[in-house]
Structures are given as structure tokens and as C-alpha cells.
Amino acid sequence: MQRRSWVGAAYAAPTALVVGVLFIVPLVLVGWMSLNDWPLLGAPEINFPENYTGLTDNELIADAAWFTAKYTIVITALLFSVAFGLALLVQHQRRGVGFFRTAFFLPVAVGFASASLLFLGLLSSEIGPFHTDTYISWTSGSPNLALGSAVTLVLWRFAGFNMLIMLTGLQAIPLEIYEAARIDGASRFQLFRRITVPLMRPTIALVLTLMIAGSLLAFDQFWILTRGGPDNRTTSLVMVIYREAFIRLDLGSAAAISVVLLGVLVVFNVIQFGVLRRRSQ
Numbered sequence: 263m264q265r266r267s268w269v270g271a272a273y274a275a276p277t278a279l280v281v282g283v284l285f286i287v288p289l290v291l292v293g294w295m296s297l298n299d300w301p302l303l304g305a306p307e308i309n310f311p312e313n314y315t316g317l318t319d320n321e322l323i324a325d326a327a328w329f330t331a332k333y334t335i336v337i338t339a340l341l342f343s344v345a346f347g348l349a350l351l352v353q354h355q356r357r358g359v360g361f362f363r364t365a366f367f368l369p370v371a372v373g374f375a376s377a378s379l380l381f382l383g384l385l386s387s388e389i390g391p392f393h394t395d396t397y398i399s400w401t402s403g404s405p406n407l408a409l410g411s412a413v414t415l416v417l418w419r420f421a422g423f424n425m426l427i428m429l430t431g432l433q434a435i436p437l438e439i440y441e442a443a444r445i446d447g448a449s450r451f452q453l454f455r456r457i458t459v460p461l462m463r464p465t466i467a468l469v470l471t472l473m474i475a476g477s478l479l480a481f482d483q484f485w486i487l488t489r490g491g492p493d494n495r496t497t498s499l500v501m502v503i504y505r506e507a508f509i510r511l512d513l514g515s516a517a518a519i520s521v522v523l524l525g526v527l528v529v530f531n532v533i534q535f536g537v538l539r540r541r542s543q
Contacts, residue, residue, distance in 0.1 A: 296313055302512075333409065340413065353429065381414070412480075427472075478526070
């Protein structure tokens with residue numbers, strides 16, 4: 263038994279080492295940096311709690327927090343609806359369904375930064391295909407157009423990925439349950455409401471967690487497409503962290519924002535999994 267324990271520990275050691283070096287150590291370092299006045303060049307000095315109390319005085323952080331929350335709500339609702347709809351569309355084996363599954367999933371193969379640059383070119387009034395009689399800036403003309411451009415990009419890029427996760431959950435539901443319900447006279451809506459949605463709850467929770475976490479950490483699409491414009495109206499919290507660290511050269515303030523954002527993600531996940539566990543009992 264002791265030998266098996268040592269063998270198990272030896273197998274787990276490489277993973278534990280990677281997690282420790284790439285996650286635990288950076289996390290501890292960020293927490294320590296948030297307690298210090300830590301310039302990019304120079305010696306750090308402890309200034310707790312100034313980095314945290316100073317967050318309330320930064321108007322850009324408040325605007326970015328509101329925009330990030332609004333973007334998270336919009337993209338989560340749209341992305342979940344599109345991905346679930348696509349999964350239901352290609353759920354059953356029929357002629358040509360393999361082609362559509364591949365076509366829906368194909369955008370995932372494009373890197374996110376590359377996809378953002380692709381959309382930047384497509385939406386360009388100079389080289390893009392969308393020409394109008396009057397000049398329209400799809401990425402910086404107005405906050406709504408800029409947000410819509412980013413949302414369209416994310417839907418195109420991630421709908422297929424989330425579709426695949428949901429498709430896996432759908433195919434894990436035994437067909438006998440549907441057949442028994444049909445014999446009892448259940449309609450398609452009743453099958454969806456009483457069987458599909460309840461049995462898909464763990465998969466839905468996983469997908470929503472990934473969507474919301476990814477939305478709260480949004481960076482590439484806004485940094486490449488809009489640069490936070492117009493007038494910082496599409497600036498996300500991660501963009502604020504980047505600016506604090508590499509433009510204002512204040513790593514302590516950037517670390518404090520990161521810790522707060524991490525706390526929000528942890529609280530959200532705890533609440534979500536708590537609700538899921540309660541409903542599953």
C-alpha cells in the first residue's frame with residue numbers, strides 16, 4: 263500500500279510542479295505585489311492598503327467595471343442561445359450533419375488574436391468588403407457599434423466550441439427516456455423542458471462558467487478591434503490592468519485590480535456551484 267502511494271505521488275509530481283510554478287507562485291506574487299508600491303523599474307515599498315483604496319478614486323475602473331458587466335450579460339445570453347441552438351440542430355445523425363458540425367466548429371481553429379485581426383480587416387472602411395456611401399467606423403464610430411463588432415467576433419469564434427460541449431451533454435442523455443416520454447404523449451416542448459434541460463444542467467453550468475469567466479477576462483477583442491474607444495467606452499477591466507502595469511508602470515495597482523477581479527470570479531463560481539448542487543439534490 264505504501265509503495266502504491268509513492269507511485270501515485272510520483273505520477274502526480276510533474277503536474278503538481280507545473281501547477282505550482284505556473285499558478286501558485288504567480289498567484290502569491292500578485293498578492294504580494296498588490297500590497298506594495300511596485301514600479302516597473304525600481305524597488306517596491308509596502309503601501310497597504312493604498313492600492314486597494316485608490317481603486318475607488320479611479321473613474322476608469324468604475325467605467326470599465328460597468329462596461330465589462332454589461333458585455334458579460336450580453337455575450338453570455340447571445341452565445342449560450344446560439345451555441346445551444348446549434349447543438350440541438352446537429353444533435354441527431356442525418357445526412358450532411360457531419361459537415362455542419364465541422365463547419366460550426368471550424369472557427370475554433372483560428373487563434374483569437376488572429377480572428378480579431380481578421381475582423382479588424384473585414385470591418386475596415388478602407389480594405390473591408392462593407393462599403394457604404396457615408397463613412398462608418400464599425401469599431402470606433404460609436405460605443406454600440408464597437409460593442410456589436412466585438413460581440414459578433416466572439417459569437418463567430420466561440421459558438422462552435424460551446425456547441426461541442428453541449429452536444430456532448432445532449433448525446434449523453436439516454437434515448438430510452440425520450441421514447442418513454444413520447445409513449446406517454448409528451449410534446450417536443452415538454453421533452454425539452456422536462457428532460458433535456460434538467461439532464462443538461464451540469465453541462466449548462468460548465469458552459470455558463472466558461473462563458474462568464476471568459477467575458478469578465480475579455481481583452482483581445484477590445485484591444486485589437488477598438489483599443490477601448492471611443493472615449494474609453496469599450497475598455498474592459500483587463501485592459502485597465504494592462505494600462506496600469508505597462509503604460510502607467512504601476513504594477514502594484516494592476517495587481518490589486520487583478521486580486522479583486524479574481525475574488526469576483528471565485529465568489530461567482532462558489533455561488534453557481536452551490537446553486538447547482540442544491541438543485542441536483
